Amino acid sequence: MQKITLTTFLIAFVFACSSAQQAEPKQTPVKSKSRLPANYKVPVKNKSFEGEGSRLILTARRFAPGEAVLLQLESRDGKPCADCTIKLNGKEIPVVTLPSGGWGIAGIDPDEKKTEIELQWQLEGLAVNSQILKIANADFPVYHSTLNLGKYSEAGHEKKKESQDHLKLSWELKKNAYAQSDANHLGGSFFHPRDQHKITSPFWAKRVYARYRVKDGKKEKLKPLERIHRGTDLRGFEGTPVYAMNKGRIALAANLYYEGNFVLIDHGNKVYTGYMHLSRFEVQQGEIVEAGQLIGRCGSTGVVTAAHLHLFTMVHGVVIDGLSLLALTVPE
Template sequence: MERHQFTNSRNSMNQMMKPEKTKSPVYATFPGFSGLGCCIALPWNRRSLLFFAIVLVTALPLEARQTDPRTWTKTSSSTSVLLPPEYRPPEPQTRVFQKGEFKLTLYSRKFATGDMVYAEIEPVLAPGQKMSEELKRKLGLNQLKYNGLQVKLVERPWGLRGLFAIYPHQKENGWLGWTYPLKQKSATGEETGFESTRLQVHITKFPVYTSELKLGKYSNVQTYEKPGVAERIKRERELKNKAFASREDNYIKDKLAHPRDLHKITSPFYVTRVTYRYEIKNGKKIKHPPKRYVHKGLDLRGWVGHPVFAMAPGKVVLSRELFFEGGFVLLDHGNGIKSGYMHLSELKAKEGQIVEAGDLIAKAGATGMVTAAHLHLSIWVNGYPVDPLSLLSLPVRY
């Protein structure tokens, strides 16, 4: 990897940074660093030199890694996750319920608001016992609901599996409804029973930011009054609505992936933000009341041109440059689960393409409504946002 080279020789460094002979105060010039995109002049002393060195190292965007540092890691007996070296997902918590001949097992990172939950339903078998044809028939009678919404269950040779969300806006424990097969028909001929259980969840205290976020032209309310802008926003809203209405069958199997080749959260999930707003009148900036909104995703560090990967298998239902999102890729993973990747500088995935976990789908950037380059990552379960990283803790099997 090519990097700026710094000499360890104090004499050669002093020679390079030798100040020009001017009147007091004395300033030093720093040639050869046009990559900063600005001119820098600092008072010439050791403290200033140290400050400049720190600013230079942290300000220069790193080049993309030339070798992929990610490794496939077994996170359960049946699940593999492609991870950068800086991150390991927490082990999931487990809740187990049993009714008659069947067992329901739930897994979640913390069973907290904003988390995804993975559910498995399987028959209770003795060691070495195989599932009989009668148990296979009864397996299909199982149904699962969370807070009244049906959880889509996928049948596998060993049982059923499904995914659902603990809503981030939830303020109390959830309701879990399980329709399960009875061992024998009831006196009235019923084959199933119903169990409603209060699912205890941890109520997450999401951060609230009070400082106003300046978003360049997007903070100027007059931006949206320019010719064609309102029409573009409306047109793109219809495009997104169509993409989000996609209802693909299950693609998720037993492999998942972190969306970056490094891990650094720059803005957490579901934080409340305040945006700066203004307009220009008679050459003067007139401040408007700030606007509060919830950040329904997660921001990860990603410089322009750095790789972005699919978190799970799925179909590309949208890959476009949009007004707010910038470069935007939307994947449908089936059964109401979608992931979105925003502010991209380059779109690699094509609409209609099927991708696997860990496939390169785009490159990070600073397009759309941003303050700097990064990856905005979102996952929705039946339209509800969840913390995307909670997916990586789940022991999905296929």
């Protein structure tokens, strides 16, 4: 079992991000961006449901916790979805109107325990359609390790004033960025945020730390500590490119305490992708970016052990695996 001191723990594991130590080659030239890295394929699954005056088509990489789902509503009379509603698991999904229907994106909660969730939709003036969507069980990895807290106690380990100020500012910047929410920017296919695909720490991985300290020569057990990885870590040496996954507005491009240099894209309709630990920004706050546009460079800023890209994705307040968006093609 690995022994880690409290100081190392605080620095390295606050976000439970982990990456192998990496060499640091200089800037990589940026070639024209292809949607997905070479030899990387994304499965696409569809489910279709018939309802009164309509058909609802669902698309996902997998129908499982932590995955994004595209919901496309086709009206039989070929009219736009002026006043239609879609609900997944009782939660209303904002619908973008199309000439003969509409669409929305939902996230299946990573902590969802049910394997059958309710799907409801309704067109103006017609009956509510109700169906059951079967989803797979969550199978996120769990890692165990041991922490020896030695003579330290957590209570006495306070952050410096400078760090506290930075934390407070970071919190305010994020709060302001999420306060403004755009109408839809999304369209077409999503782009992989890197030009190569290697996951160094998977989405929603749980790390359980069995903790103890040695007091008067006796090993004293402490309450285990659990940390959930609320994003996907992708390999990215210092200076390698990071791309926007789809069109959106740069809601934030700032240096934050944990996230380091952080770019947050508001894709509209409460769909956000965030790119952490960057060494450099290639965009400015407020700018509108296209899918596949260079937005920054990988780095090791913020609370990290080595250079990598931490991809953070949130759909209507639900944190999902951003890579699941790659299975979706948004109607334009």
